[in-house]
Amino acid sequence: MRYTLKDYQDDAVGDVLTNLKKAARDWKQDSDTSAFSLTATTGAGKTVMAAAVIESLFDGNTEHNFEPDPGAVVLWFTDDPSLNQQTRLKLMDSADRIPPSRLVVIENTFSQEKLEAGKVYFLNQQKLSKNSLLVKGGPDADDADTQQNLQGMPPPDNRAQTLWETLRNTIEDDNLTLYLILDEAHRGMKSSTPRARNEKATIVQRLVNGANGVPPVPVVWGISATVERFDQAMAQQQGRTKRPNIVVDPARVQESGLLKDDIRLDFPTEQGTFDTTLLARAVRKVKEASEHWQEYAEREDVTDEPVIPLLVVQMPNTPSDELLQLAFSTIYEHWPELPSDAMANVFGDHKDIGLAGFNVPYIEPERVQDRPHIRILFAKDAISTGWDCPRAEVFVSFRPAQDMTYITQLLGRMVRTPLARRIPGNDLLNSVTCVLPHFNRATAKAVAETMIGDRSHDEDGSGGGDGRRVLIAPVDMTPNPAIPEAIWQALDSLPSHTLPRKAARPVIRFTALAQSLSQDGLRKNALKETYKELCAVLDGITARHKGRLIAAREDVQKLDGETLLVSVKKKAVSEERGAFMELADDRAIDADYKAAGRLLTPELAKRYAEHLADEDDDDTLLDAHITVAALGKMQDTLTALDEEADKLTRSWFDHHRVDIKGLSDERQVIYDRIKGMSPDPQRIDIKRPRVRTEETQDEDGNPLDTRSLHLMADENGLFPVATLNEWEMQVLDKEMGRSGFQGWYRNPSRASDDALAVAWQDASGNWRRMCPDFLFFHGSGEDIKVSIVDPHGQHLSDALPKLRGLSAFAESFGEEFHRIEAIAKTGDQLRVLDLKKASVREAINSAQDAESLYAGPAGSNY
Incomplete structure (x- = not known):
């Protein structure tokens, strides 16, 4: 993969x-x-995750100990030809181990036996x-379908078989093994009109279930x-067996920083025509966004081009000249x-617009992101499924309030962060700013409910998880x-926690750290040093478990079997059995070597084999491969390798802690991700906030109360x-009234x-x-004491x-x-x-419910 997967994506x-x-x-x-x-x-x-899966199907996956399927065939099915082309381009962009020649769009000229x-x-x-050239002349599942009249006719262009026969x-x-991927699967099960819906459903169901001699798709x-x-x-x-669905937690998606946290809604609070006024505001907003991104690029010394924000202007379906x-x-x-x-x-x-001296050419949606000279983009509805444009920072819609679905669909395509990470x-x-000239507070609230994940408004999954906010003022x-x-x-x-990983490989974490330290010039020859350390650990394992290693090597080099005598006359299996042993050939040894590579990682397996072998003697290399393969059969002894890799990783992080803090935001994010490649929560630092955004009005538009001495404040020093x-509020006011109070911080909810984050495990x-x-x-001068105070409803399930x-x-950081107090x-x-x-x-660890904890002897009055 060209991209590093987010934690939730990898899981x-x-x-x-x-x-x-x-x-x-x-x-x-x-x-x-x-x-x-x-x-x-x-x-x-989702497409990036699918790309990683397809790469693994074809080539295996070390981190997830997944063997490749040499017979894997993937059929990617959608209801939209343009979506297929977009998906192919995305796979080419993200899956570097799948060459373009292996990504085939089936056109009308397609003709293969299988x-x-x-x-x-x-x-x-x-x-x-029914009208496609690829299936004419083939059998049909529907007796009422007009395609029945085409049965028995030769396929067009003297094609040897129809596509159904190919399948x-x-x-x-x-x-x-045919793996069928139904992209935007819900769309294949529903359409806008009954006739189209029936035909589409029939096609999908026939593809999935099989019909008239075409068997069901296996997977x-x-x-x-x-x-x-x-x-x-x-x-x-x-x-058909229904396997467990994989549901990606929206909260983890939001937490990853891949999606924008806040959606700002601007709308008029009085009656009138404000199209040009609010369009001018949108223009001003995109200009301001450009300045902020330029400042960020200069501060962080971004060597690549800075983010160039885009303004998306949504028009009605038939906009007048x-x-x-x-x-x-305007x-x-x-x-x-x-x-x-x-523009x-x-x-x-798909036409250029020439009007009143203005020229606004048509451009394919998927090309917009990579055309930074385009600053204003005119669209109508959701543009197209699968399209997104991370540099789209401001959105203004001239559609009426009843077109909320079209607005939220398009807005949902604009929530990707430009750098695929949160700006600390x-x-x-x-x-992202959304300007709605034809909306009022009530209709804007409906947009807000959709964008924060209210399923009653959110058929297309545009909503975010916990942590996304929609701000009106x-x-x-x-x-x-x-x-x-x-x-x-x-x-x-102060300490904060990483989010632990399900599939955590200490060796991969250690080598990833070494690679980053080397890239940033913080540790010379770090990767070489890493493999030297790991090879030394493997030397120690082979020395301590010499007897087991000899037995494992013998297991690699031979095949044990037995022969059963089957009597055809007696229709029985004889109890006389003959055992046999055959020497394993090079192919069998190589298979065991590759299996060991999935445990050790292929690179460590290769380097340890080179460490053992004489580079001028091929026989010693084969012997080294046998030793590596034998180690793969001693899985329990590899625990020592993981323990040492974890120990070395922690040591290197401690040694380079100050150096890492001096790197750019982008590089620090990489180290935090590496630190988080662990099954247990890891300590990371909190970064200072630079701009903090808060709502200033309640649902009815009334101004909210404020307090002073928050670490972040408006121009009047209030939060x-x-x-x-x-x-x-009672807790806040009581803490502010304590002796020695110096300031407070409303920890971000995401x-x-x-933010100071604490890892916890849910019921699953x-x-x-x-x-x-x-x-x-609290305190005075340089003597500052910090307290965590967390008011939380004890009635909630979590x-x-x-x-x-x-x-x-x-217990770790007390x-x-x-003080660390829960209220x-x-x-x-x-x-x-x-x-x-x-x-x-101790009482918390043994409790059955939270309410009895607070009410019992473990609690006290606040």
Whole structure:
């Protein structure tokens, strides 16, 4: 892969591979068919995850211990030809181990007896419709279909077989396994009109279920943001095993930084016509965004081109010349220095617009991201499925309020972060602005509900997870000048947690750290040093377990078997059995060597074999391969390798801690990701916020209360307390009234770089991160003490798991805090758990519910 997968993406890839491994095994052994789905919100990178899975199918995956399937054939099916082309381009861009020649779009000229192993074929449903040249003359499943009249006719162009016959031949070949990927799977199960819906559903169902001599597809994998209809369709097919669906947690997607955190909604609060006024505001917003990105690039010394923000202007389906001309002239009136070629359109008619001296050419949607000279893009509805444009920072829609679906679909395509990561501590650069001239507060609220994941409004999966905010009256705050530097330094020194990984390989983590340290010039020859250390560990294993190694080597070099005597006459198996032994050939030894490489990593296996062998003697290299293969059969002894790799990784991180903190944001993110490649929470630093955005009004438009001495403040030194309930306000006011109070920090609700995050495990054992509500700073001068105070409802289902996570955090880092307290309201009384006390932590670990903890002897009045 050219891209480094986000944690949630890699976990999803591992889960998909587990399903595919079982599905292929059951198909080859028992001809059992199966189906499952991958669900992820729009913008989560479903195509990138699929690319990683396909690479693994063809070439294997060391990290997930997945063997390649030499007979794998992938058929990628959609209902949209343009989506196939976009997907092919995305796979070419992300999957560097799959050459373009292995990514085949099935056109009308396609003619093969069967599909080939190691290739991805792209097919759209139109190619299987009754009028397609690829299927004329073939059998049909529907007696009422007009295609029946074409049966018995020779295929067009003297084609040897129809596409249906090609699929049948592929499925029936014992050396091949056909994996069907239904992209945007929910769309294949529903259409806009009954006639189109019936034909499309028939095609998909026939492809999946088989008909008239074409057997069912062995493995069906549906990919979509919403797969309920897909699941229902799969459940209706008798005999197909339903494997566990993979559901990507929207909260993890949001936490990853791949999607923008905040969506700012601008709309008029009075009656009138404000099209040009708010378009001018949108132009001003995109100009401001350009300045902020330029400042960030200069501060971080970005060597590549800085982000060039784009303004997307959404028009009605049939915009008048008057409306278009008004929009063009307004844009240039407020941005006169805009170049003449800076506007483009992605209208469905694919035509250039020439109007009143303005020229607005058509451009394919997928090309917009890579054309930075385009600053203004005119669109109509959702442009096209699968399109996104991370540099789209501002959006203005001239569609009426009743077109909310079209607006949210297009807005959902604009939530990718430009750098595929969150900008640390800068809410402004982690947001997109949406300007709605024809909306009011009520209709804007409906947009907000969709974009934060309200399923009743969100059929296309545009909503985000926990952590996404939709802001109607935001204010951008900067570091409060009233806060002394000693408090900021205290914040800098606080610990935070990484999100642990399901599939954590200490050797991969260690080598990734070495590669990054070498790349940044922090440790010369780090990768060479790494493999030297790991080879020394393997030397120690072979020395300590010499006897087991000899036995394992013998196992690699020979094949044990037995012969059963079958009596045809007696129709019985004789109890006399003859054992035999054969020497393993080079192919068998190589297979064991590669299997060991999946445990050690292929590069370590290669380097250790070279370490053992005499480079001038091929026989010693074969002997070294046998030793490596033998180590692969001693899996329990490799625990020592993992332990040493983990120990060395921690040591190197400690040694280079200060150097790493001096790197750019982009590079520090890499090291945090490497540190997080562990099954246990790892300590990372909190980064200072630079721009903090908060809501300033309630749902009715009334101004919110504010408080002083927050680390981030508006121009008046105040911070709006937007999300605090009544008893959280009581906690805040009481802490501010304590002796020695110096300042406070409303910890971000999402686990961003400027948040103190605590890892915890949910009821299913999945790792999550929570952010305690408050950090309070007390003391004087340079003597600053920091306290975590977290008001949290004890009635919520996640209350006890979160308490256990905070308790473990307190056990690890309690000495660095003055207080670590969890607070809940029981009746009319606020109760507190002091997590710095060992007895309280013991009570939390043995508790059955959170409510009894607060009410019992472990708690006390706040």
